[in-house]
Amino acid sequence: MTVPFSLSRIHHVAYRCRDAKETVQWYERVLGMRYKTAFSEDHVPSTGAFDPYMHVFLDCGGGNILAFFELPNQPDMGRDENTPEWVQHLAFEVPDFDALMAAKAHIESLGIDVLGPTFHGIFKSIYFFDPNGHRVELACNIGTAEQYAELERLAPVMLEEWSQTKKAPRHADWLHKDPDA
Known part of the structure; x- marks a missing residue:
């Protein structure tokens, strides 16, 4: 369209x-x-x-x-109690894994709890909350051009399968295998 x-x-x-x-x-x-x-x-x-x-x-x-x-x-702000807190978040990109780990150390030095790094196949992330309760993610890309191209190729197939079954399509299982684990 x-x-x-x-x-x-x-x-x-x-x-x-x-x-x-x-x-x-x-x-x-x-x-x-x-x-x-x-x-x-x-x-x-x-x-x-x-x-x-x-x-x-x-x-x-x-x-x-x-x-x-x-x-x-307005009344005190809250969050959508019908949506898990991990769903709605702000995600920002950092240049590489070293920057992600430097960010984690900096944020933890400020007394903020940080989860991660978490492996997502083509990127790694850390997570924490701002003072308003908004979840914040910092991510660094680690995928190859071929992986990004394959995911773009699979995106319509996966969406259609999800739309019909509401089950996670497993067309990109390689995304879930952390080589560092």
Whole structure:
């Protein structure tokens, strides 16, 4: 399917936070993001509703922006209790495995619990939580060009099989065999 336009990148992805200042400081200190800008209004521009907010924007590299809303007049934020906490997460790429391990050491030195590294066939990851309860993943690619091409070739087949059976297609079993295990 073709559409009459093209996307150039993610402009920003927005999540809710409990405290905008704490969130900005955490992402600067833990992940080295740069605080770019903020918007603060009493009325939501798209709806006109009265709902004061602080909207902060952090540069997470590659022209991608991570944003947060602090909404002091709304009920305390929570999470979707029907979705496991491992499902919804923010994933950021680091250049290589050495950078991933340096990140893990840095984050743990700040007293933050880190899970991993976890092997995913074509990348390895670590996981931890931000002060708002959002799960964060750092990942480094380890796959070969041939592996990425094979996964792209298999993607439509796997999706169709999943759609029909709701069972994990095993077309890429090689993904689950960690050579370092």
